[in-house]
Amino acid sequence: KQEVTQIPAALSVPEGENLVLNCSFTDSAIYNLQWFRQDPGKGLTSLLLIQSSQREQTSGRLNASLDKSSGRSTLYIAASQPGDSATYLCAGRRTTDSWGKLQFGAGTQVVVTP
Amino acid sequence: NAGVTQTPKFRVLKTGQSMTLLCAQDMNHEYMYWYRQDPGMGLRLIHYSVGEGTTAKGEVPDGYNVSRLKKQNFLLGLESAAPSQTSVYFCASTPTGNYGYTFGSGTRLTVV
Numbered sequence: 500k501q502e503v504t505q506i507p508a509a510l511s512v513p514e515g516e517n518l519v520l521n522c523s524f525t526d527s528a529i530y531n532l533q534w535f536r537q538d539p540g541k542g543l544t545s546l547l548l549i550q551s552s553q554r555e556q557t558s559g560r561l562n563a564s565l566d567k568s569s570g571r572s573t574l575y576i577a578a579s580q581p582g583d584s585a586t587y588l589c590a591g592r593r594t595t596d597s598w599g600k601l602q603f604g605a606g607t608q609v610v611v612t613p
Numbered sequence: 614n615a616g617v618t619q620t621p622k623f624r625v626l627k628t629g630q631s632m633t634l635l636c637a638q639d640m641n642h643e644y645m646y647w648y649r650q651d652p653g654m655g656l657r658l659i660h661y662s663v664g665e666g667t668t669a670k671g672e673v674p675d676g677y678n679v680s681r682l683k684k685q686n687f688l689l690g691l692e693s694a695a696p697s698q699t700s701v702y703f704c705a706s707t708p709t710g711n712y713g714y715t716f717g718s719g720t721r722l723t724v725v
Contacts, residue, residue: 530711531711531713535716541718541719542716542717543705543716544716545713545716548712548713550711590656598644599646599707599709599714600646600658600661600671601646601658601714603655605653605654606655
């Protein structure tokens with residue numbers, strides 16, 4: 500079974516600082532890894548999807564990297580803003596899973612203070 | 614394009630009552646999933662479906678049943694609700710191939 504861990508569980512930074520969120524997984528046979536954002540009381544919004552053949556994906560101020568050999572993915576958010584305050588979850592899909600099931604980490608709760 | 618729509622958004626049940634949660638997607642996705650989210654537990658897979666008429670158990674299926682009679686709809690049923698089923702329920706879908714998930718906005722269920 501794929502185990503996904505996110506450290507830290509919570510993070511508070513001043514506005515303008517870069518955010519670094521970590522996700523580690525136990526099974527290197529990963530098919531893809533997806534980062535989500537969840538606002539309080541809301542659903543999950545997909546941020547970035549990294550295929551197993553890719554090392555990183557970028558969208559605006561967001562950059563996600565994937566290192567299968569070390570079992571890690573990192574989400575970077577440049578020049579953080581108060582609007583970035585949310586919980587960020589990573590989820591991995593195993594190569595051996597034909598049905599697209601994801602294994603989620605517990606999330607990192609981010610607060611960006613003005 | 615509505616994406617994934619869940620109904621209802623909120624519900625309070627008494628122990629022993631039954632209800633059905635509806636998930637509808639308009640993206641012609643093959644795969645659909647029901648997750649529950651509890652504080653400190655993350656998202657856990659309840660049941661999933663890989664096509665019309667097919668369903669399978671996930672990580673925490675006990676106390677739930679599902680049906681997928683139409684490709685666009687995935688129903689989650691609670692036959693006899695228990696307080697342990699108090700949670701936020703999310704539906705998600707994805708097409709076949711190497712693509713990401715689309716989630717619904719969730720159903721917050723309280724069983725008293």
